[in-house]
Amino acid sequence: MGLRGDAAIVGIAEYRPERKFSGTPTFSLEQWADLAAQALDDAGLDARDVNGIACAHDVRESGFFVPATVAEYCGFRVNFAERLDLGGASSVGMVWRAAAAIELGVCDVVVGAVVSRPRPLDPTPGPIDPRVYFGSSSNEWGSPQAEFDIPYGNLAQNCGYAMIAQRYGEQFGYDQRAIAKLVVDQRTSACANPDAVFFGHPITIDDVLNSKMVADPIHMLEIVMPVSGGAAIVIASKDKARRSRHRPAFVTGFGEHLTHKTPTYMPNLVETPVGPAARQAFAMSGLTPNDVDCVELYDCYSITALLSIEDSGFCEKGEGMAFVREHDLSYKGDFPCNTHGGQLGFGQAGLAGGMSHVTEAVRQLRGDVGERQIAGCDAVYVSGTGGVMSEQSALVLQGA
Amino acid sequence: MDLEVPRPHPTPTSQPFWDGLAREAVCIQQCDDCSAWVYYPRVRCPRCLSARLSWHDVGATGVIHAFSVARQATSPHFVKEVPQLLAIVELDAPCEEVRITTTLVDIEPDAIAIGLRVVPVYDHGADGVTLLRYRPAG
Numbered sequence: 001m002g003l004r005g006d007a008a009i010v011g012i013a014e015y016r017p018e019r020k021f022s023g024t025p026t027f028s029l030e031q032w033a034d035l036a037a038q039a040l041d042d043a044g045l046d047a048r049d050v051n052g053i054a055c056a057h058d059v060r061e062s063g064f065f066v067p068a069t070v071a072e073y074c075g076f077r078v079n080f081a082e083r084l085d086l087g088g089a090s091s092v093g094m095v096w097r098a099a100a101a102i103e104l105g106v107c108d109v110v111v112g113a114v115v116s117r118p119r120p121l122d123p124t125p126g127p128i129d130p131r132v133y134f135g136s137s138s139n140e141w142g143s144p145q146a147e148f149d150i151p152y153g154n155l156a157q158n159c160g161y162a163m164i165a166q167r168y169g170e171q172f173g174y175d176q177r178a179i180a181k182l183v184v185d186q187r188t189s190a191c192a193n194p195d196a197v198f199f200g201h202p203i204t205i206d207d208v209l210n211s212k213m214v215a216d217p218i219h220m221l222e223i224v225m226p227v228s229g230g231a232a233i234v235i236a237s238k239d240k241a242r243r244s245r246h247r248p249a250f251v252t253g254f255g256e257h258l259t260h261k262t263p264t265y266m267p268n269l270v271e272t273p274v275g276p277a278a279r280q281a282f283a284m285s286g287l288t289p290n291d292v293d294c295v296e297l298y299d300c301y302s303i304t305a306l307l308s309i310e311d312s313g314f315c316e317k318g319e320g321m322a323f324v325r326e327h328d329l330s331y332k333g334d335f336p337c338n339t340h341g342g343q344l345g346f347g348q349a350g351l352a353g354g355m356s357h358v359t360e361a362v363r364q365l366r367g368d369v370g371e372r373q374i375a376g377c378d379a380v381y382v383s384g385t386g387g388v389m390s391e392q393s394a395l396v397l398q399g400a
Numbered sequence: 401m402d403l404e405v406p407r408p409h410p411t412p413t414s415q416p417f418w419d420g421l422a423r424e425a426v427c428i429q430q431c432d433d434c435s436a437w438v439y440y441p442r443v444r445c446p447r448c449l450s451a452r453l454s455w456h457d458v459g460a461t462g463v464i465h466a467f468s469v470a471r472q473a474t475s476p477h478f479v480k481e482v483p484q485l486l487a488i489v490e491l492d493a494p495c496e497e498v499r500i501t502t503t504l505v506d507i508e509p510d511a512i513a514i515g516l517r518v519v520p521v522y523d524h525g526a527d528g529v530t531l532l533r534y535r536p537a538g
Contacts, residue, residue, distance in 0.1 A: 133403060133475050133476050133477065134475060135475070139406055141409050141411070142411055144440050146406070146408070146409070147408045147409065147410070147411070147414060147440065148408070148440045148500075148501055149501045150406050151405070151406055151407055151408045151531060152486065152501050152502055152503045152531070152533075153405075153470070153473075153474050153475075153477075153478045153481060153484045153486055153503060154474070154486055154501045155474055155475050156474050156475055158468075158470065158472070158474060159468050159470050159474050159484070159486050162468035162470070163466040163467060163468045163486065163487075163488060164466070165468075166466050166467055166468055166514065167465065167466040167514065170466075170514040170515070212471070212472075213471050214470075214471060214472050215468045215469065215470045215471065215472070215474075215486075216468050216469045216471070216509075217468075218468075262501065263466075263488070264488045264499050264500070264501045265499065269465075269466055269488075
């Protein structure tokens with residue numbers, strides 16, 4: 001079962017994340033086309049080579065028929081058109097879907113993009129849609145969340161991750177200093193990445209623990225900073241990859257798993273869906289967790305990264321806190337994790353936050369990230385998480 | 401900006417559950433085919449997809465399975481409820497597979513703990529809908 005490893009990420013483009021956007025607002029479609037052009041240029045491919053696209057749910061000008069809208073706008077004629085709805089796992093999801101479509105032979109150059117820069121103000125604004133206050137929770141009539149979760153205040157992300165963290169602590173022990181160290185190590189890497197929003201701002205464990213308690217046991221500095229940004233990738237067949245400008249990042253394994261939207265209904269609050277996803281990804285690639293040179297783990301919260309370390313198989317269940325205490329997770333360390341700073345250090349530009357783990361993995365494999373480069377990087381594990389540990393995806397990427 | 405706290409709007413499928421709370425009982429579904437207890441109400445069993453579900457009043461006592469004290473409102477609607485005492489309650493046997501999203505009342509934030517025994521509090525709203533909250537037992 002699985003991929004032969006014949007498709008590779010050959011082009012990437014990324015807007016620098018900004019806490020305060022300094023450019024001119026553009027429409028989502030305009031950002032999509034701009035990033036696609038940059039990523040194709042990075043790959044050394046022509047727009048006319050594109051015969052597949054992968055979009056997400058962030059093209060604001062078109063709630064439905066997104067791939068058709070994007071294809072028309074960019075002038076692409078595609079045999080493969082995806083619209084992912086996996087939240088923060090959408091980027092990782094795009095990569096394997098594109099790779100699978102390429103291996104099936106239905107296309108050989110796929111562009112995927114996620115866009116999150118501010119749009120121009122609408123000159124004829126309608127009333128504020130009340131749905132904006134519910135984030136990714138659904139308050140539509142008939143939605144289980146609207147009826148059984150939201151009326152109790154259980155909505156959005158913070159409280160769900162906090163409850164998972166509490167449960168984890170009850171079962172395995174909770175070392176606040178260890179989980180704060182995870183944030184600190186990633187900040188160390190962010191300080192070696194001039195594009196990270198927290199570049200130039202190192203922090204200490206005490207800084208994390210002294211930051212505001214948002215939802216016990218999660219502090220402000222354990223939560224990602226929303227920023228503007230966007231990113232695109234080009235995934236191509238082996239033939240096309242051979243002629244690309246940079247070292248291709250071959251997609252040799254993937255997995256994806258989901259069971260719930262609200263943590264209340266998770267089969268087990270402390271066994272996250274990335275477990276089965278990672279096992280499939282590693283089995284498909286023929287590698288084990290010990291074989292990868294660095295990991296890029298989705299880290300909307302510190303607890304997400306911690307559970308992803310455990311459930312992806314980098315340590316035993318329940319030993320994540322000890323693992324973080326015993327290893328240096330920065331780019332300089334013995335377990336390089338989120339070498340771009342993670343979203344905790346780099347910033348979370350909407351769905352592009354999840355793509356930042358993919359682009360960093362590709363850059364590490366290319367060997368061109370400067371100070372934070374991992375020596376001899378040939379294999380990287382990447383994870384994606386959407387919702388509240390709701391949908392999780394995993395990738396193994398390898399240099400040729 | 402004042403936004404009202406969102407209220408549940410029962411559906412034809414869920415009405416017996418809300419009717420139960422109104423008479424201060426917890427009435428949930430059980431699958432006639434695989435015996436799974438089903439929460440929240442559905443038209444099909446989430447274990448075997450059987451449509452043969454029947455309603456039963458159950459003892460609604462349980463334990464706190466997970467919780468968080470939200471020091472920052474989870475949405476603008478809940479600003480006046482901060483700190484929000486959010487919990488997931490796991491029911492006692494035979495419905496121990498049932499987990500319920502709720503809020504805790506009559507308890508100090510520092511006293512909340514996983515495993516704490518809790519009993520239902522029927523919070524009757526002016527709109528005729530009763531919410532199922534929990535407080536410490538005893």
